[in-house]
Structure formats: structure tokens, C-alpha cells
Amino acid sequence: MRWRCDTWHLPLRTARGTLTALAALGHPEATVASRPDGGGELLVWGRGGRLPRAVSELLQATGGERVSSIVHDEAALLAAHAPDGPVELAPGVTVDPQGRVATRGRIVLRIPPAPAFGDGRHPSTRLAARRLVAMPLTGRRVLDLGCGTGVLGLLSWRRGAARVDFADIDPGSVRSTRAACRANGLLRPRVWAADLLDGVCGHGYDLLIGNLYADLCLRLLADPRLRSVLPSGSVVLSGIAHRRRAAVERALTRSGFRLLAAEQEAWWWMLAAERA
Numbered sequence: 001m002r003w004r005c006d007t008w009h010l011p012l013r014t015a016r017g018t019l020t021a022l023a024a025l026g027h028p029e030a031t032v033a034s035r036p037d038g039g040g041e042l043l044v045w046g047r048g049g050r051l052p053r054a055v056s057e058l059l060q061a062t063g064g065e066r067v068s069s070i071v072h073d074e075a076a077l078l079a080a081h082a083p084d085g086p087v088e089l090a091p092g093v094t095v096d097p098q099g100r101v102a103t104r105g106r107i108v109l110r111i112p113p114a115p116a117f118g119d120g121r122h123p124s125t126r127l128a129a130r131r132l133v134a135m136p137l138t139g140r141r142v143l144d145l146g147c148g149t150g151v152l153g154l155l156s157w158r159r160g161a162a163r164v165d166f167a168d169i170d171p172g173s174v175r176s177t178r179a180a181c182r183a184n185g186l187l188r189p190r191v192w193a194a195d196l197l198d199g200v201c202g203h204g205y206d207l208l209i210g211n212l213y214a215d216l217c218l219r220l221l222a223d224p225r226l227r228s229v230l231p232s233g234s235v236v237l238s239g240i241a242h243r244r245r246a247a248v249e250r251a252l253t254r255s256g257f258r259l260l261a262a263e264q265e266a267w268w269w270m271l272a273a274e275r276a
Ligand SMILES: C[S@@+](CC[C@H](N)C(=O)[O-])C[C@H]1O[C@@H](n2cnc3c(N)ncnc32)[C@H](O)[C@@H]1O
Pocket: 116, 117, 118, 119, 120, 122, 124, 125, 128, 145, 146, 147, 148, 149, 150, 151, 152, 167, 168, 169, 170, 173, 194, 195, 196, 211, 212, 213, 216, 239
């Protein structure tokens, strides 16, 4: 996923007002900070490497100065700033890139630094992890779709899942997941590179985890193969931007799911649902 980040300098009050106006436009992916000279700095992020036209027009109308516009590759960005110490992923769960944390009484996942998404700091990962910690997983067959480093599938495995399979469209993520499985003692995992359900051949999973962004969740829920991949059981979908939550909820209902939980962190939502 590519993200464009535009930085604007403008009076602090205007920056705050613009933040509110952006949220009203359905574009909450923005933050405001104050600059040492008392002015405001507004960061506006655009999914897919671009900003919607209405957002660009609103920013132009502020009269502020755009001081930079950079397109980031999300996985590379996260890897470049990877933590070298432990990260609290969910209650009782730590992600430890270096394998130095004492494990007593906690689940400690060793996720080696990798150019893949899933070092445990992103709100969408944490939202899904909190749900996985709260649900019974013993004996379940789990598919971690869009696995990144494999962090969520590995958490399911540590919580007692009988089998966890991993898939990601990005071959680098597949390699990272294999490395993380080795580091955590999950031997001979099934990890494949494919677009959503393309690589899955009709297995009956009990739980599908997809920290995938809304557009991919919508594609997944509209895919007729989902019926055989997940004949019963539940989904934990995360990475859903605030403005797309209602659309994913509707798609869940259309695909025969009943919503169990919805949780938000920053501008992201996690939706958990089970077959109705
Ligand atoms: C938000 S990251 C989640 C990574 C990890 N599961 C976590 O929770 O931290 C989304 C992942 O989905 C993968 N992805 C993107 N498009 C995909 C597709 N069409 N099919 C499968 N995986 C995809 C990306 O490569 C990325 O690793």
C-alpha cells in the first residue's frame, strides 16, 4: 500500500479547523501539531498514493503553504522505523523483535524486523490482536489473509489454534511470515502468495483474519468462494478506515454474517462477525 503525505504550514487555528472540515468530508486521515514559531503543521495522508480531489481543493482553499508532498511505501516505511525493543500488542501479548523479553505469564511473539507490515505498532494490527485475545481459539482452524509478518496468525496459534495458514499477495511478506514462524517454533507452516482467496482451495476454516483495508474486505466478502473457505465460524476484519465502516458492515450482512463487535482506534475500525 502506498500513502501520500502532504505537509501544510498554516495558522494553528486554521489547521485545527481544517482537520474538522476534513473529517466532515469523510477524510479523517490527518493530524495537526504546533510548530516552534506558534504556527500549525497539518499532515494529510492519502491512501493509494493520492488525495481525493475534494480534499486537495479544501487544502488549497486554506491559504496555507504546502511544504512537502511525499509518497511512502507503507511496509518499507514501517520497516525503516522498526522498533528494536518490545511492543505491547494486546493485553498479555508482547511483540519482541529481538527475542529478549521474559515470557513468564505472557505470550511473547518473536517477529524479526522485516520489510513487511506487522511489527505490532499499527492500530489495525492491535485492534485485531485484542479481538483474538478475547475470543476462544483452542482447536480452531485459522486463515490469516494479508498476513504481513504473520503476527496475527502466530498469535492465534499461541492461543491454541489447531492449524493456522497464512497468505499474502506480497512475496516479501510470505518470506517474512516463514521467518517469523521459524522464530516462534511453528514448524512447516502453510504460507502462500496469492491475491485474496486465489490460493485457497476450499478448506473449511473456522476463523478468517483479514487486516486488509476496506476495499479488499469488500472484495473478499463478495467472493463466492468465501462460503466454502469459511462454511461456518467467524471473521475478524481490520484496517477499515472510518468512512468505509458502514459499507463493510453492509457487505458483512449481505454475505450472511452477523456483527459481533466493532472497535475503533485512531481512524481505523475492526469488525468481528460470525455466520448468521
Ligand atoms: C495492513 S497489512 C496487515 C499485516 C498483518 N496481518 C498485520 O495485521 O499487521 C495488509 C497486508 O495485506 C497484504 N495484501 C494487500 N493486498 C492483498 C491481496 N489482494 N491479497 C492478499 N494480501 C494482500 C499486504 O501485502 C499486507 O501485508
